[in-house]
Amino acid sequence: MTLTEPAVADSEAAPAAPSEVPALAQPFVTSDSATVGRLFVVVSLLLGLGTSVVGALLSLGRTEVVDPADMFGGLNAYFRMWTLYRVSFMLLVVLPLLLGVAMAVVPQQVGAGNLAFPRAALASFWSWLIGALIVVVSVLAGGGWGAVDGVTGNESDAMALTLLGTAMVIVALLVGAVSVATTVISLRRSGMSLLEVPPFAWSMLVAAAAWLFTLPVAIANIVVIYADLRGRPAIAFGRAESPDIWLQLDWLVEQPAVYLMAVPVLGIAFEAVAAATGSRSSRPEAVTVIVGLFGLLAVGGWSQDYFTAPQDLRDGLVYVAFGLAATVPVAALAGGAAELVLRGPKSLDRLLDPRMVGAGAALKLLGAAALVGALRVIEPFDLLDTAATWAVFHGVVAAGLVAGVVALMTWPQRLSIRPVPAMVGRGTVLLMGAGASLLVLSDLISGFMSDARDLMALALDANVVLNVVNLVGALLLAAGLAGTAAALRPAPARSEAA
């Protein structure tokens, strides 16, 4: 890797101007990266709470207590919520949560006063929020990403809105990611090479690059679907018939693109362990390489199956190699974190530090997800297109959520929030970790048990124990998120603190 000097002589980015704006108006006009980051964090956590409640209802639908179709008002409605749950966790919860943390933390880590494009960052938050509202409202109004038993005229309009909202959310996230990546590339302190950038800032640079290589492919997919849905039949690409819409976009929440959510997790976990133990890695450049490798394996635009038959793609050597290789960087980084623990002072307090507990939980969940992902691509297990797909998804999502909470505990000052009490932090992290473990486990066993392809796992109604385990997992995850949201408090104003 070559050393890159800052593009400007003074590596301090333009700081926010002294504000004369009332506090209530700040979210609408601020050019302060920490404020924008905090907005992302708070709203994504609230959306995460809502999404996890939807997840619990979906799990309830898999038990024999209620018929899933009856609970949501029909199979189409169930399918809408099922897809919303997946897209929402990725685009409305985990990615914005980690992006928000990055906006607040990365500029200070690299010695910049502010983000490279502070106004673009504000625009990215509001565009993301408006896009998210369009997505949620249009799904509730009968839209979504396809329907199981046909699309009516009104649903077609609502689906078009869902697609446009999804594209808006993705573009907004990309604008924010570009802002963070440009800060790392161009506004580093003089003399700081890319190899010396702290692990979290580096992981965000890698993540932003992976997002930029992958998410525009999803936008292109959406444009094609939108043209099919709204254009004249003469220009239709012939695949807008429901539920093909979802089949053109599901690659985004499956391997390898699902790992897009996990790249910053490595950086956060490593820094949290370093902060908790007070020790430094003997091979910091190894962390750089490991995170870079994981970012490379998360680039997933090639795995969209619009132009290739899905089965050809997923039986291909590249798909299998990516699935197997993803375990390597996660295991390597866990080894690096273990080295930090061994080098640091060994006391029970340090080991029970909520940051340490959280980082450990995030890495374990990510490791479990990568392991299931590796099993999934091994052909004899026949796990493709089974619920095992969602074991990987749940593991990665939970790792992202736990890493977000760990970041709140590691950098509370930069996010201008009060430090989360140790007991609360430990409790929420353990709740989320336990819940996600149950989800991963039940999904994996479901995958092994299913004879036919059954992504929605509806055919497993008879397996009461497994479905109840899944429901308990979803409830614990929701409880952990609720605890985190409840523990968030703004930092006292300077005068108040004094």
Add this chain to the structure above:
Amino acid sequence: MFTTGFKFFFGLSAAFCAAALVYGYTTGGDHVGPLSLGWKGGVGDHIGYGLLVALAAASLTISLVLVSFRDADAAAQARLQGLSEVMNDQPVAASFWPVVASFGVGAAALGLVLHPAVFVLGLALIVLSLVEWTMDAWADRATGDTSANRELRNRIMAPIEIPVIGALAVGVVVLAASRILLTVSQLEAVTVAGVVSALILGGAWLYVARPGIGRRLVRVGGVVAALLLLAGGVLAAVAGERDFHHHDETHHEESGEPAGGDHGG
């Protein structure tokens, strides 16, 4: 070689071109119409397509101007001023234009599905915020003094903003008030107009008679009145106008001809 300004506007031009194509094909365009600017085949919705193509052309022109004159090129400006370093430590002023741009994008997305007028409104908001945003970004780095920068920006933009905002405000007031007066009954319309006129007169008298009234109170009162007017206008527009007895109907009735009949033969 290529300045930042050129890259931005050239990229913007490409994005508008792509948007025009997608918009053209998804609003009824066929064959190579949207690709050939309507030379062969239809372009779909003319207004939206035309606006997007115009924006693409304008962005392309601006990008060429910027690369020709090296504007917004910090390194070139530093060389011109004989500085050895590029200074980039100016504070970034608070601005609500990013939020306006976001709402513009949201309105354009909604308009694509709901109504072309909403789409055009979204585009207008995007263009407006792009112009203002560009001016804000330029003013942030015009001098080293924040207040001087703000003054410089206002000196250029205020002569444009104030008349435009004034015209828009008058338009909104006229539109909203007319909707309200056309919805309620004739007697109620006269009553509403009388009461509102009296309130305005009373408020103005109070302000003149007691100059000590806080500016904040006046501002809050103005905002509340504007919101009430806007909400009333929207509700009235949704409810629709009251039934009118038109003069021509009376005339037709008097002359024995059927009202609204087809006279075209």
